[in-house]
Amino acid sequence: MIRQIAPQFFTSDIPATLAYYRDKLGFDCLGTWLDPPVYAIVARDQHRIHFRSAEPPAANPDKYADALYAEFATRGVEFTRGLANTPWHSREFVVKDCDGRLLAFGANPE
Numbered sequence: 001m002i003r004q005i006a007p008q009f010f011t012s013d014i015p016a017t018l019a020y021y022r023d024k025l026g027f028d029c030l031g032t033w034l035d036p037p038v039y040a041i042v043a044r045d046q047h048r049i050h051f052r053s054a055e056p057p058a059a060n061p062d063k064y065a066d067a068l069y070a071e072f073a074t075r076g077v078e079f080t081r082g083l084a085n086t087p088w089h090s091r092e093f094v095v096k097d098c099d100g101r102l103l104a105f106g107a108n109p110e
Contacts (some may be wrong), residue, residue, distance in 0.1 A: 006049075006050055007049055008049075008050040008051070009050070009051050009052070009054055010051075010052050010053075010054035011051050011052070012053070012054060012055060014032065014037045014039075014040050015036070017051055018032070018037075018051070021049070022042070025044070025086065026043040026044055026072050027042035027043060028042060030042065037053070038052070039051065039052055039053065039054070041092065046060060051073055064091065065083060065092060065105040066091070068105055069083040069093050069105075072095060074107070077095050078095060078096045078098075079093060080094045080095065080102060082092055089108065090106045090107065091106055092104055092105065092106030092107075093106070
C-alpha cells in the first residue's frame with residue numbers, strides 16, 4: 001500500500017526556489033546537499049517536496065504548437081479551442097482530456 005509520495009521538481013536555481021517555498025508558501029527546508037546545493041527537500045504539514053538542480057530545458061523545434069496540434073489531431077484528441085494566434089502574442093490551442101479537464105498548449109511564434 002502506498003502511504004506517501006515524494007514529488008521531485010527540477011529547478012535551475014535551488015536557493016531561489018527554497019526562498020520562494022519558505023517565504024511565500026510557508027515550507028521549511030529539511031536539508032540541502034552540496035555547496036552550491038544540487039538537491040533540497042522542503043516540508044509543510046508532514047508533506048515533502050524534493051528539488052533537483054537541472055539546466056533549463058532546451059527548445060524542441062519539432063514540438064511547437066503547429067506540430068503538436070497536428071499530432072494530436074491524428075490521434076483523435078478533442079479540441080475545445082482550435083489552433084490560433086492570441087492577443088497575448090502566442091499561438092495556442094486547448095484540448096479536453098478523458099475526464100473533462102482543459103489543457104492549453106502553446107508557443108511563442110517566431
